Amino acid sequence: MSEKVLMCGNGAIGEGAIQAGCRHYFGYPITPQNELTAYMAERLGELGGVFIQSESELAAINMVFGASAAGARAMTSSSSPGISLKQEGISYIAGAELPCVIVNVMRAGPGLGDITPSQADYFQAVKGGGHGDYRLITIGPASVQELYDWTARAFYLADKYRNPVMILGDGFLGQMMEPLEIRKIKEPKLPEKTWALTGAKDRKANIIRTLMLKVGELEEHNKKIQNKYKRMEKELIEYEAVLTDDAEIILVAYGTCARVCKESVFLLRKEGIKAGLIRPITLWPYPSAIIRKISNNVRYVLTVEMSAGQMVEDVKLAVLGRCPVHFYGRMGGGVPTSEEIVKKVKKLEAHRPEDDQPLAGRHKGTKRKE
Amino acid sequence: MKRIFGRPRSMTNKPFHYCPGCGHGIVHRLIGEVIDELGIQDKTIGVPPVGCAVVMYHYFNVDMTEAAHGRTPAVATGIKRVHPDKVVFTYQGDGDLAAIGTGEIIHAANRGERLTTIFVNNTVYGMTGGQMAPTTLISQKTTTTPLGRDARLIGYPIKISEMLAVTDGTIYIERVAVNKPANIIKAKKAIKKAFQVQLEDRGFSMVEVLSQCPVNLAMTPQKAAEWIDNTLTKTYPLGVIKDKSGD
Amino acid sequence: MQRILAAGFGGQGIVSMGKMLACAGMKEGKHVSALPSYGPEMRGGTANCSVIISEREIASPFIAHPDTLIVMNQASLDKFSKLVLNDGLIIANSSLVEINNDIRTKTRVVEVPANDMAIELGNLKVANMIVLGAFARETGEVKLDFLKAALEKIFPPRRHNLILINVKALDRGFKI
Ligand SMILES: Cc1ncc(C[n+]2csc(CCOP(=O)(O)OP(=O)(O)O)c2C)c(N)n1
Numbered sequence: 001m002s003e004k005v006l007m008c009g010n011g012a013i014g015e016g017a018i019q020a021g022c023r024h025y026f027g028y029p030i031t032p033q034n035e036l037t038a039y040m041a042e043r044l045g046e047l048g049g050v051f052i053q054s055e056s057e058l059a060a061i062n063m064v065f066g067a068s069a070a071g072a073r074a075m076t077s078s079s080s081p082g083i084s085l086k087q088e089g090i091s092y093i094a095g096a097e098l099p100c101v102i103v104n105v106m107r108a109g110p111g112l113g114d115i116t117p118s119q120a121d122y123f124q125a126v127k128g129g130g131h132g133d134y135r136l137i138t139i140g141p142a143s144v145q146e147l148y149d150w151t152a153r154a155f156y157l158a159d160k161y162r163n164p165v166m167i168l169g170d171g172f173l174g175q176m177m178e179p180l181e182i183r184k185i186k187e188p189k190l191p192e193k194t195w196a197l198t199g200a201k202d203r204k205a206n207i208i209r210t211l212m213l214k215v216g217e218l219e220e221h222n223k224k225i226q227n228k229y230k231r232m233e234k235e236l237i238e239y240e241a242v243l244t245d246d247a248e249i250i251l252v253a254y255g256t257c258a259r260v261c262k263e264s265v266f267l268l269r270k271e272g273i274k275a276g277l278i279r280p281i282t283l284w285p286y287p288s289a290i291i292r293k294i295s296n297n298v299r300y301v302l303t304v305e306m307s308a309g310q311m312v313e314d315v316k317l318a319v320l321g322r323c324p325v326h327f328y329g330r331m332g333g334g335v336p337t338s339e340e341i342v343k344k345v346k347k348l349e350a351h352r353p354e355d356d357q358p359l360a361g362r363h364k365g366t367k368r369k370e
Numbered sequence: 371m372k373r374i375f376g377r378p379r380s381m382t383n384k385p386f387h388y389c390p391g392c393g394h395g396i397v398h399r400l401i402g403e404v405i406d407e408l409g410i411q412d413k414t415i416g417v418p419p420v421g422c423a424v425v426m427y428h429y430f431n432v433d434m435t436e437a438a439h440g441r442t443p444a445v446a447t448g449i450k451r452v453h454p455d456k457v458v459f460t461y462q463g464d465g466d467l468a469a470i471g472t473g474e475i476i477h478a479a480n481r482g483e484r485l486t487t488i489f490v491n492n493t494v495y496g497m498t499g500g501q502m503a504p505t506t507l508i509s510q511k512t513t514t515t516p517l518g519r520d521a522r523l524i525g526y527p528i529k530i531s532e533m534l535a536v537t538d539g540t541i542y543i544e545r546v547a548v549n550k551p552a553n554i555i556k557a558k559k560a561i562k563k564a565f566q567v568q569l570e571d572r573g574f575s576m577v578e579v580l581s582q583c584p585v586n587l588a589m590t591p592q593k594a595a596e597w598i599d600n601t602l603t604k605t606y607p608l609g610v611i612k613d614k615s616g617d
Numbered sequence: 618m619q620r621i622l623a624a625g626f627g628g629q630g631i632v633s634m635g636k637m638l639a640c641a642g643m644k645e646g647k648h649v650s651a652l653p654s655y656g657p658e659m660r661g662g663t664a665n666c667s668v669i670i671s672e673r674e675i676a677s678p679f680i681a682h683p684d685t686l687i688v689m690n691q692a693s694l695d696k697f698s699k700l701v702l703n704d705g706l707i708i709a710n711s712s713l714v715e716i717n718n719d720i721r722t723k724t725r726v727v728e729v730p731a732n733d734m735a736i737e738l739g740n741l742k743v744a745n746m747i748v749l750g751a752f753a754r755e756t757g758e759v760k761l762d763f764l765k766a767a768l769e770k771i772f773p774p775r776r777h778n779l780i781l782i783n784v785k786a787l788d789r790g791f792k793i
Pocket residue numbers: 028029030031057081082085112419420421422423439462463464465466467490492494495496497498503
């Protein structure tokens with residue numbers, strides 16, 4: 001094991017990218033991710049890589065398009081308002097099946113909002129913020145070490161599936177400092193990028209495009225990328241389960257909120273309430289199966305987010321009415337505290353599930369008399 | 371009529387949030403004085419930038435709207451086309467105007483929009499903590515040019531005023547500074563003229579103001595003011611760049 | 618587990634204190650986290666940093682009730698003193714902070730005239746290190762030597778000339 005260093009989340013993302021062999025970074029300053037841009041300026045300067053502070057986020061994402069088309073491991077990072085500007089480029093990158101890594105250190109919106117942490121870009125990340133039927137592999141790390149590990153891994157996944165990967169952090173994760181082990185990242189060897197634009201020497205010209213005018217061609221292309229997404233759903237899902245075996249209630253949260261929820265679970269256990277936590281790490285593809293399975297055994301699920309309730313929709317789709325799904329959220333830079341969550345659970349405890357609406361599939365075999 | 375100590379009537383009494391020695395406060399005051407002198411407080415509409423001056427609306431008794439970073443001239447265009455009889459100005463930093471908003475400013479100027487732009491060039495991104503701006507000088511150190519700006523890697527200090535001057539829609543463009551009293555007096559005259567060009571319905575007018583951001587230049591306010599004279603004006607010479615107002 | 622909230626105004630080296638504590642905790646082989654407040658995009662104003670040093674994995678890096686509150690200015694005391702539990706500790710930079718009897722009867726208070734001591738040492742900027750020295754002695758949570766070692770991590774190489782005065786300040790705070 002190498003020695004650990006104290007590092008902020010933004011720096012850890014940068015170092016993860018460097019370790020994965022990313023030598024092309026394009027970005028435009030925005031708080032709360034500026035440490036990452038500065039880190040890449042410094043490190044890529046040392047390593048003789050390419051760092052460009054672009055004139056806008058729009059330019060940055062298209063520089064990533066170009067670098068990726070040319071075969072390089074490329075990255076851009078921003079925070080919410082800047083990520084909105086990148087959506088056009090992201091749609092093109094996904095359509096052209098180009099690998100790259102996009103980092104969103106989320107801040108509170110809508111609009112200029114402010115620079116405080118938020119998780120309100122979940123929809124934008126996992127449901128497609130740009131136009132067309134596409135998906136981003138979306139990762140929600142919850143510690144400085146995970147930011148490093150997953151950023152490094154993201155480059156591998158991007159290349160493997162020829163798909164953009166989004167690292168979805170938030171202002172607190174970006175600023176928070178924790179020990180980081182800068183470990184070697186070993187990934188299986190991937191095939192050469194024979195599709196990349198390198199000059200048509202002794203081969204047919206490579207073309208990268210999203211315009212498909214021939215009748216049926218675009219539909220076939222869509223089917224192909226949808227099949228790829230299906231494969232990802234089989235191969236990629238990752239989550240952390242905390243004290244779920246005997247849990248009677250389950251919290252679901254990712255990123256910063258999951259850290260808080262973990263503490264809440266410990267606090268609730270101390271008070272004799274059998275709580276557990278599912279922490280999705282891949283936000284797309286979403287760990288629906290495990291949530292579905294657990295929802296058969298618990299009285300209810302409580303989703304906690306720094307938003308008005310976005311991921312909770314995916315939780316509901318997973319649970320499909322097997323048990324009630326509750327929500328607790330803070331917005332505009334508010335971060336739920338472990339005490340608030342405990343209070344919310346206690347309130348739900350006082351309200352027995354029998355009082356809830358009968359739900360399809362819940363009381364199998366028992367007929368309710370109306 | 372001239373009030374030495376109080377704020378211009380078109381301004382509020384709210385204290386500025388700017389760092390000590392920052393040029394933004396001076397530029398605000400000049401705009402306020404010009405608005406007073408032209409008697410246009412009740413027909414002026416402002417569009418502040420995303421940058422340190424984002425909450426400029428706190429300091430003026432003038433209608434204002436926020437705009438997305440760099441989209442300032444487009445938003446101002448929308449306002450002016452609804453109210454051609456109003457005086458519409460944008461206030462933009464070098465990041466807002468010369469980086470992310472380059473497209474908007476060029477086309478607003480080229481359309482000859484009857485707008486006045488006050489372009490505050492402090493050679494850095496103040497608000498986000500001192501990154502390179504398109505106007506950062508060669509060899510100037512910023513958080514994203516840790517070894518100093520290298521032209522081979524990231525190009526040259528952009529000369530937006532000169533670029534805009536070649537479009538036919540622009541009537542009046544001048545570069546001024548607010549680093550010392552003599553320059554401040556000239557700056558005010560230029561700002562007044564720029565508003566007058568709009569009042570005469572002539573076309574687009576802009577004043578580029580070389581301004582000091584001591585915090586991110588890592589200089590004392592006094593050193594920063596001297597630096598403008600001794601260094602910055604070598605790349606960005608002061609004076610009228612284009613004036614067709616008499617034509 | 619030790620939960621420390623350090624607070625003061627911008628420029629007092631609050632985040633550096635947090636980093637130093639976390640680095641020293643790491644050296645002890647413990648789990649650590651340091652969460653700086655980050656204010657609006659403009660500078661100035663107040664700063665604080667939440668540091669946790671723990672034997673077990675840290676779930677949440679947020680601190681509701683600090684075991685130790687380090688306050689470098691009055692506003693921070695007024696804002697955060699209520700959060701400290703009764704068996705907690707307040708370390709105050711008494712050059713700038715006045716503690717009333719109400720707080721004194723509830724919580725253990727250690728007063729360090731850090732600004733005055735720093736000026737004596739010839740550099741106001743090291744007031745934060747004097748307070749850290751006092752923290753190390755009062756709590757025993759981190760070793761003084763580990764704090765000293767952390768200085769090398771906090772200062773970039775080009776500013777290592779400042780380490781000596783900071784070491785002196787740590788010693789000074791430890792000895793009062
Ligand atoms: C789309 C978008 N990208 C980035 C930002 C972050 N941001 C805020 S102000 C600013 C630049 C400020 O620099 P400048 O325009 O020179 O104004 P100054 O603060 O120097 O006056 C940036 C990049 C943002 N708010 N929105």
